[in-house]
């Protein structure tokens with residue numbers, strides 16, 4: 001099946017009891033045992049498993065070309081669980097411009113309290129990565145495109161280096177989505193998503209998911225922690241996610257088309273110093289992006305000509321774009337990233353991150369043109 005078909009059919013046929021095309025929401029926390037003490041349907045207790053969660057996991061596993069998926073209550077706790085599967089003294093290598101919340105989690109929780117060793121490096125420089133790998137490196141985390149600088153990491157090359165050093169690789173595929181990039185096919189061991197973003201697509205669910213090879217030891221450990229510790233999504237959240245995912249392929253194509261046009265407009269604008277979007281030929285990672293992605297998504301950043309004040313002024317003037325954090329929904333959003341990160345952030349002060357949504361592209365361009373003055 002192709003992705004467009006999978007998102008509608010994988011793992012579900014109309015409910016045998018009622019014929020319902022969309023699955024019922026299973027709110028029950030506990031399931032009846034048969035007279036012989038077994039559980040004939042395989043469900044025991046909702047922390048262990050739930051029909052809505054199972055369907056979500058089946059569908060996302062297929063979309064990412066994995067054999068198993070593990071759903072969580074947020075993207076952050078999905079990543080937290082992978083780190084919890086490591087032990088004190090293990091070394092983790094992460095991108096220097098990784099999603100801000102994950103960086104804070106590693107530095108404030110896993111290094112001081114869990115005893116992990118962590119280094120943050122430029123994953124676009126293979127020599128730097130090679131020399132940062134150590135004997136005790138268990139995990140290499142990559143995020144491509146990255147947020148908010150839209151750096152492109154060569155997934156295949158990094159995976160090869162990591163595997164030679166005996167480390168596993170997890171790729172944050174939140175920004176590209178499985179519609180445009182399939183890291184497991186390029187050699188990665190695990191994929192993580194904040195399903196909060198494009199997967200759900202409507203800015204109304206918080207969620208995360210890990211995808212990989214169901215037989216893999218690290219995957220098995222992550223699933224064990226999911227079930228023992230219970231940071232799982234509710235049945236309702238799984239149901240909403242499944243509804244959103246049905247339109248993921250068509251939303252991503254429309255968002256990508258809009259983003260391409262907005263990026264080209266911005267690149268030609270006299271008040272814009274630079275546009276960071278991997279779909280543009282001028283982008284440093286464009287060639288690698290073309291090789292490993294089939295589209296570029298809707299996230300981009302611009303450096304306005306001027307300083308922090310200029311950037312804030314531009315953001316203050318938009319009418320169609322919404323000033324808000326996060327991305328992946330139907331609304332186009334604009335955000336001054338440096339001021340939501342910490343004072344020591346490396347994000348340039350004149351950077352605005354744009355998340356392109358599903359409005360008409362003419363309205364988006366006119367709005368940005370007006371705001372840029």
Ligand SMILES: *Cc1c(COP(=O)(O)O)cnc(C)c1O
Nearest residue numbers: 074075076099172174194196207
């Ligand atoms: C939002 C995001 C996360 C964290 O997900 P939450 O659901 O907010 O916890 C992780 N990685 C990336 C790339 C994200 O955009």
